Amino acid sequence: MKKNRLRDETKKTSISRISKLEANHLNRQIPPLAHTSMYLWHKYWSRKTWNVVGEFIKTYSPEGGIVFDPFAGSGITAMEALKNGRRAIVCDLNPIATEIIRLTIKPINEVPLYEAFKRIEERVKGKIEELYFTVCRKCKKEIVLDCAIWEGGRCREIRYQSCPHCGDRQEKDCKLTKYDKDLLEDIEKKKIKEWYPTNRLYYPDGRPFKEKQQYESVDELFTKRNIQALAWLMEAIEDEPKKDLRDFLKIGFSSMVHLCTKMCPISEAGHFTPFSSAWTQHSYWYPSGPYMEQNVWDKFHRAINGHQGLLKAKAESNKLFKDIKIASSFEQVISGKADVYIYTGSCLDLMEEMSEETVDYIFTDPPYDASIQFGELSYMWVSWLKMNGDYLKEVVSNEIIRNERQHKDFTVYHSLLSSSFQKMFKAIKPEHYLTVTFHNPTFKVRNATIRAGVFAGFEFEKIHHQELARPSAKSLLQPFGSAQGDFYLRFKKPSVKATATRPEEIDELRFEKIVVESTIALLAERAEPTPYTIIINYIDPVLAKHGFFGSLHTGLDINTVLKKHLDKEFVLLPAKVGGAEGKLWWFKDTAIVPRLNEIPLTERVEQTVYRKLHQKGKVTFTEVWDAVSTEFPNSLTSDSTSIMDALKIYARQVSGGYWLLKPEIQQRVKQHSEILA
Numbered sequence: 001m002k003k004n005r006l007r008d009e010t011k012k013t014s015i016s017r018i019s020k021l022e023a024n025h026l027n028r029q030i031p032p033l034a035h036t037s038m039y040l041w042h043k044y045w046s047r048k049t050w051n052v053v054g055e056f057i058k059t060y061s062p063e064g065g066i067v068f069d070p071f072a073g074s075g076i077t078a079m080e081a082l083k084n085g086r087r088a089i090v091c092d093l094n095p096i097a098t099e100i101i102r103l104t105i106k107p108i109n110e111v112p113l114y115e116a117f118k119r120i121e122e123r124v125k126g127k128i129e130e131l132y133f134t135v136c137r138k139c140k141k142e143i144v145l146d147c148a149i150w151e152g153g154r155c156r157e158i159r160y161q162s163c164p165h166c167g168d169r170q171e172k173d174c175k176l177t178k179y180d181k182d183l184l185e186d187i188e189k190k191k192i193k194e195w196y197p198t199n200r201l202y203y204p205d206g207r208p209f210k211e212k213q214q215y216e217s218v219d220e221l222f223t224k225r226n227i228q229a230l231a232w233l234m235e236a237i238e239d240e241p242k243k244d245l246r247d248f249l250k251i252g253f254s255s256m257v258h259l260c261t262k263m264c265p266i267s268e269a270g271h272f273t274p275f276s277s278a279w280t281q282h283s284y285w286y287p288s289g290p291y292m293e294q295n296v297w298d299k300f301h302r303a304i305n306g307h308q309g310l311l312k313a314k315a316e317s318n319k320l321f322k323d324i325k326i327a328s329s330f331e332q333v334i335s336g337k338a339d340v341y342i343y344t345g346s347c348l349d350l351m352e353e354m355s356e357e358t359v360d361y362i363f364t365d366p367p368y369d370a371s372i373q374f375g376e377l378s379y380m381w382v383s384w385l386k387m388n389g390d391y392l393k394e395v396v397s398n399e400i401i402r403n404e405r406q407h408k409d410f411t412v413y414h415s416l417l418s419s420s421f422q423k424m425f426k427a428i429k430p431e432h433y434l435t436v437t438f439h440n441p442t443f444k445v446r447n448a449t450i451r452a453g454v455f456a457g458f459e460f461e462k463i464h465h466q467e468l469a470r471p472s473a474k475s476l477l478q479p480f481g482s483a484q485g486d487f488y489l490r491f492k493k494p495s496v497k498a499t500a501t502r503p504e505e506i507d508e509l510r511f512e513k514i515v516v517e518s519t520i521a522l523l524a525e526r527a528e529p530t531p532y533t534i535i536i537n538y539i540d541p542v543l544a545k546h547g548f549f550g551s552l553h554t555g556l557d558i559n560t561v562l563k564k565h566l567d568k569e570f571v572l573l574p575a576k577v578g579g580a581e582g583k584l585w586w587f588k589d590t591a592i593v594p595r596l597n598e599i600p601l602t603e604r605v606e607q608t609v610y611r612k613l614h615q616k617g618k619v620t621f622t623e624v625w626d627a628v629s630t631e632f633p634n635s636l637t638s639d640s641t642s643i644m645d646a647l648k649i650y651a652r653q654v655s656g657g658y659w660l661l662k663p664e665i666q667q668r669v670k671q672h673s674e675i676l677a
Contacts, residue, residue, distance in 0.1 A: 025490070028633040029466055030055050031625035038320075041303075041313035042100050042255040044074035045282070045372050048365060048437060048486065052466055054080040056363055056488070060433040061086055065360030066333060068427060070347035070420060071400075075101030077363050078340055083320055087333050089359070091343040091350050093398055095387045096254065096378045098344040103251050105326065105340060107318045108244060110311050116245040117304045117311075123236040128229045128297040131187060134158050135179050138168035146275045146298060149266065150223065151290040155184055161275055171274035187225050194231035197383035201284060201376075204392055207405045209376045213286035218383045221261040221284065229296035230260060234384065252310045254381040256303035261380075264292045282372050284380075334358050346398035348416075351423035359427045362434040366420065369413060369445045370402040414448050421456035425493060434458060434491040450489065458491035465537045485537065511543070515561040516569060518542045519585070520593065527597035529573045529584035535562070602642060605632065609646040613661040620657055621647065 032049040039050055053076050061067050063085045069077035072090035078101055081088040092098050134145045143164060149157045157174050176184075198219050201212040215221055222230065230253075237253060240246040263285045264277035272278065277292040279285070304310050327338030334355070343350050367374060375395035382388050396406045400420060402413040424434060436449060454460050466486045522538045523530055539558055562570065562585075569592075572583040587593055605628055612619055612627045625643055651659035 024059065025462070026055060026059050026464060026488075027462075029625070029629035031622040031629070032466070033622065036316060037308045037312040038079070038104060038316040039074070039076070040308045041104075041310050042074065042251065043258060043279070044097065044100065045374065045377070046365060046439065047074055048076050049466075050076055050080060052486075053077060053363060054084055056435050057081055057086060057361065058084050060363075060435065061361035066358065068359040068362045068424075069364045070351065070362070070424065071364045071366045072101060072342075073097055073365060075104060075342075078342070079104065079317075079320075082324055082340060086360075087336075087338075088340045089330050089333050089343070089354075090340070091345070091347045093344070093346060093394060094374055094378050094382075095344050095391070096381045096385070097374075098342050099247075099251055099385075101342050102326065103248060104313065104317050105321045105324055105342075107322050107324075108248060108314055110314055110318070112242075113245060113248055113314065114304075114311060116240055116242070116249060119240065120233070120236045120249065121301075123239070124232045125297055128232055129295075131183075131225050131229055132295050132297075133179075133183060134160065135177060136160075136163040136166060136168050137170055137174060139163060139166040141165045144295070146295055147277075148293045149290050150262070150293055151287075155180070155293070156290070159275055184225070187228065190228075192224075192228050192231055194228075194235045196227050196231040196234070197386075197388075199379065199383040199388060201379070203396060203405060209284070209373075209379070210370070210403050210405045211283040211373050211376045213284055215284055215286060218380055221263065221380060223262065223293050226260045226293060226296055230257065230384075233296060233300060248310065248314075249304075250385055252303045253300065254385055255310065256299040257384055258380060259294055259299050260296050262287060262291050262293070264294060266290045266292055282377065284377075330354060345394070348398070348419055348423060351420075351427055354427050356426045357429045360429060360432055362424055362428055363437075364424075364435075365437045366417065366449075367399070367401050368438050368449075369410065373401065373403060375399045375401070376403075410448075414452065417449065418452040418455065421452040421458070425456040425458060428493050430493050430495045432493055434493070436489040436491070437486055438489075439486050446487075453489070453491045457493065459494055460489070461492055462490040464488040464490065512561050512564075514543055515539055515558055516565055519562065520569065520587075523570075523585065523587060524593050524596045526601040528600035528602055529575060529586040531584055532562075535585060601632070602646075605642060606646045606649065608632075609643065610650050613650055613659070618654070618658045618660050619651075621659065624659070 030052045033051040035047070035050060039047065057067055057077070057080050061081075065086050067077060067081035067086045067088050069088070069090045072078060072092040074097060075090060078088040078090040082105065090098075090101060092101075129144045132145045133142055135141070136143050141163070143160060145158045145160045147159050148155050149159070155176060157172075158170070158176060158180060159172070159174060160168075160170055162169055196219055198217050200217045201209045201215060203209070219227055234253060237246060237249045240249060258279045259277070261279065263279045263281065265280065265285075265287065266272075266277065266289075267274065277294065302309060306312070324340060325338040327333050327341040330341045330343070330350070330353075332338035333341045375392075379388070379391070382391050399406065399408075400413065400416040402408055402410050408416075428434060434453070436453070438446070438449070450460055464487070466488060518539045519535055522535060526534075536558055566572065567588065569588060570585055571588045573586050575582060575584040590596055608628050608631050609624055612624050616623070621644065624647060628643055647659050651661050654660045
């Protein structure tokens, strides 16, 4: 009896420890907070939400521990590690990425930086603005235009927001006058004497960039007017005598130079004002229709002084990182003599040099297959900042990407990715965690990533889904839409390296069975018609758990399976969300479903929203989302659109971003309680 009791007590203690560990894991969605100027002052791709990254770092690394990111990008991991009392080692092959990280973290007095900007302004603002002179269509006085619209190699209209003399505004269909045509003709005739990059968009062996369209070189991305303006501006920046200030001004230049290209479409789906646009494509996009030529000086002024400009970013980062010491080697971080080491180069080379089992936690977002060609797309910035030396050779030799122009097919990409996982395994301490994040990859790429991690020796534990801050109602109601949000893979390094099992292929029948059964289980638990994107977000982790070694050369996907089972187990029901109309998935016959939850998820969410409002009286949307995601973790977390709808039922929006419980709701609940009594 004593032995049995002791065994039971030991078992209970073991279960208690496991439960405690699991309770500490992040299993719920984290309400994403908006990026501030510190994160937004320079464009970069695939930037993760700062507070979500911060939560992972706080959960999976000890205070004072070392956080490592071998694919650092614009440096969210480094910044969140430092903000939360950790040390950081970060690496990126792209010198633009590491310069963004370095200059975000490096403190600098904003006054001398602003004074340096004013010196640039004094030197070149006047002559740059002369390139954009036009005549006010109302008072006929000379003014500076905000942008021009080009099509087919010709300028067809100009725009200005407000004439400083009479207030006239021209935001559409303002045709060129003889003054405008003469000015452009004069610009075309003159030779540009100052330096500007003419780097060809080709690899050293003569192959064109994968993302190159009809442009042959960097200078062809710009109109001649903007090339001249940018050349004058860069020359003035180069004349700044103090290197620190010159570095900040140059990165301020690169933060806006892409906005001065021909790659800025006109009012794409209403995303832009009549006077602004952006580089929205993951390619060197060549416009077949009209594009916007934006005023170079205006863009530089905003890049330094705007609400997402460099000065505002430094005012924020200076407070956070004023005592941070940037290391000249990773050893200084490991020994505790410095806080952060930023390495420009191959992560494989860096990890080869690092000692084994020195890192407490790895959070990283590797390149996925061929989705974003970071090396190619940064080449425009690299060229303007004269960082191009051996840049393309480094990209060809070391970039972990699928790009046939670099002689890298999927096999080569996967081999390089696998090598990075093996080296991460060596770098991290036993019983510590690796989080790998990605946005909506293909099933094949997701599987390849998990396979690389497991064969490196990691234990694969979980896929965590993190919804976008504001998914559109239209996207939620697409009957065959794509997955929304980010996925976070959690790996653990065991104390003893396990031997990976032989790969097991997922056959078509098993794949189909998992998809159908998972969809039935999800709909039954939610107990209400459900958006397709939520189904995908639920099924992907289940597929990974059951058969993450599947190669699926057959090309099977969730879409194909669910279409096959329409009008069998499932039907599409018409629905309205947030003013948009579309279709939701539901059972054809609920009678065949075992364990169908009695209360629809929407009603359960509404109850949680009301309880939070009743408890606090006044709440933010983030507080409500946090409460809902805590009570209904993982796939049961309602999308933020539904949470917003529930808030609108029970509360009214007031200033400061708060929601206040409606008086009539409070009165109704009070009356209901009296009736019950």
